Amino acid sequence: MRTSSSTADTKGEPLESTLEARAELFQDAMGFSGIADREIKKLAAMATLRRFAKGQMVFEQDQPCDYFHLVASGLVKVYICSASGFRMTYLLARRGEPLNLVGPFTGDPRFLCAEAMQATDVAHISRHDFVRFVADNPILFSNIMAILSKAVDSANSRIIDMVEKRVEERLLRVLLTLLDKFGAEIRLTSAELAELAGTTVETTLRTMARLRNLGIIESERGQITIIRPASLKNPERLPLWV
């Protein structure tokens, strides 16, 4: 199953990039608003880019967290994996989105995996550089806390969903969330949707067939198109975040 190609701490292929390109990346990255250009430049100088092929791991569970990761292009799924192999995706990160906001502060191994879903470039900053930079720019703390706040709420909301919502409702919520983030054309397989909704491929396919019959979605291999977004309006107050 594992498709990572190299040793533990040097994943992906090094990638040449200009300081300007990296600065532009951090400029409008999630959580980095309100930082002076001069400081952004410092950040860009500390960063290196690496390229990952589809299916390659950006980081794996139980490994110490030595780097802060920020997606520069492509798409990465961050998921948690149980002992029995069950996977739960809880973040689809594209350009400008960090993969691990918490990890660099403690450095401890976590239970998360990150895997490239397409050819993807990721910026790396050593955890020490990152933590020192955050300490020098306290506004980052508020930004990070705001993001963590949403992440924790989303996780708690998911717990409630798992126990009291039926699969169809969970899938609809996932689709609605994906619609907000990626638009009406969602290029994911049923297996990937299942990992987002916390169910199996079979049940996802069955439910998708029902939604298709209702005229809510259309689907072909590797792609779902939402036809009638209005019909899946989310009655839940609790936020879901992907």
Place this chain on the structure above:
Amino acid sequence: MRTSSSTADTKGEPLESTLEARAELFQDAMGFSGIADREIKKLAAMATLRRFAKGQMVFEQDQPCDYFHLVASGLVKVYICSASGFRMTYLLARRGEPLNLVGPFTGDPRFLCAEAMQATDVAHISRHDFVRFVADNPILFSNIMAILSKAVDSANSRIIDMVEKRVEERLLRVLLTLLDKFGAEIRLTSAELAELAGTTVETTLRTMARLRNLGIIESERGQITIIRPASLKNPERLPLWV
């Protein structure tokens, strides 16, 4: 159902306390290690104590977060409540444990409620004072991040549990976690256990009967005693935190 007695932002009864007593509270509070005595004194000077009766709300969902809360005595459950009334307890906080680490940074309303399970005293610090204090003592950031890291892992672990573990396993994990934190005598009702394990009272009672027959626990009204802790060793690597 709601038993809160007063207006939104002035819950509980004001309580006289000495600066020394409050300093002692913060001294060994979770997340406040490594702070100089002089700073702790400042913190204690900003805090006020309030007393809550059993069943009283410390804060409720959808209210802006104006205060940082730290339990001084008693026991508080922090839970999330869905639209349909389903509750999921995810923190039992006793002396030295904060109720809301994230909220004060954003001030935004969250989806959490906190309710006193016994007569309880809680220290309050205005969110602005708290945020300024954290900015002045950056070590607090690392401490808070370490706590959040565990909280997020625990939430993610719970999501996995909900979807792939049976109720009996979830209950055993909850009991094991409570054993670690409170000892073998757990003074909770089946309804409270159910909210911790994400199930119903009936199923909890049925499962408890099974565990009793197996000689793993004994129980009487409002109390469970773990007889054979060894038999509920936790095979899961993922942490559960309460």
Place this chain on the structure above:
DNA sequence: TAGCCTCTATGACCACGGTCATACAAAAGC
């Protein structure tokens, strides 16, 4: 002592969804 509420206990019912099975189409590899 009566009355009420909370907590515990257990039976009956059944639906949701996980598991296993088979099948086929589309893409990918050789």
Place this chain on the structure above:
DNA sequence: GCTTTTGTATGACCGTGGTCATAGAGGCTA
């Protein structure tokens, strides 16, 4: 070209656990 892998599709089965029901025991107040 052929084979293999991946993704989609659907049927059959059935176990877990939620829901609703009833009942009794312990604790509290008047």
